[in-house]
Amino acid sequence: MTKQEAITTFTPYVKLPEQKFCPMQSPDFEKMIGFKSEDVFDEAIRKAGEIYTKGSLAYKTLTNGVGTSVQEGVSQIFWNLHINQFLPKGFHIMTIQDMEGIFAKKSDYFSEHYADTTQGVLRSNQSSYAQNKFLVDKLSKAITRALKEEKIKGASIEYSSQNPLVISGLKPILDKKNSDYGLAFKINDVSVSNDSRFAHTGVSPRIEIFGGVEKKLYTQNDSFAGVYAGDGSIVYSNYPVLPGSYRDGWVVVVSDFVEGANSQILTRIEEEAKKNKSDYEKRKIELIKIIRKL
Secondary structure: OOOOOOOOOOOOOOOOOOOOEEEOOOOOHHHHHOOOHHHHHHHHHHHHHHHHOOOOHHHHHHOOOOOOOHHHOOOOHHHHHHHHHHOOOOEEEOOHHHHHHHHHHOOOOOOOOEEEEEEEEEOOOOOOOHHHHHHHHHHHHHHHHHHHOOOOOOOOOOOEOOEOEEEEOOEEEEOOOOOOOOEEEEOOOOEEEEOHHHOOOOOOOEEEEEOOEEEEEEEOOOOEEEEEEEOOOEEEEOOOOOOOOOOOEEOEEEEOOOOOHHHHHHHHHHHHHHOOHHHHHHHHHHHHHHOOOO
């Protein structure tokens, strides 16, 4: 990809109306969502066995680090993308925007546990980590083609480590033939945006702003990486082992925007965007990415 100066096209953090959030491992989970975490966990495990065949490479990747109980703790991008599909209506696994909202409320929320988002950062079509080469090549080609054909909008086609893409809406898909994980990413319903905060400047870690709070951020120079928070609420987007997980992981579930929130957010972002009329339509596109139920 052609390198270019990092451009700040990410949507600045906007304080959203009240949302609820809770790790699946917390005893408060059932109070928030109305279902026992064990039931959601068991259903996700059952579906993984049905879709990917229990014992297969894809199944092992998807459930890497997943024990026999939700309380054992696990968080990795493939598992989070999978379980996100089986949550009750009105709830979703934490996104970067949600992570910012949590930071704004409690800056040290992830000081004792880490939690992955359901988004990833694409910096190039190359990977210095061998196991990711096929997956990154396939993902970058699909994203680039979709951008050129305007099937997805809102970002620069010439993305790079200095001008990376944040990808939302990915889903795991079976790839037994070529992928070292047995899985690849389905991009049918994705949205993308450039976010210069995740640019690799050669300085890692460095300080960036998330949710109005200064946070230490780790990045990498190439490839594709997930985004997660942990270790004293540090933000990471540099871990090459995509299904890697540890026992102190949280799967943080967040409620969708409350009724009436969309119009409030629309008004605030429109007012901000109108300050720069040339940027107005671009900001409207970004708005659509933020609001799930416009």
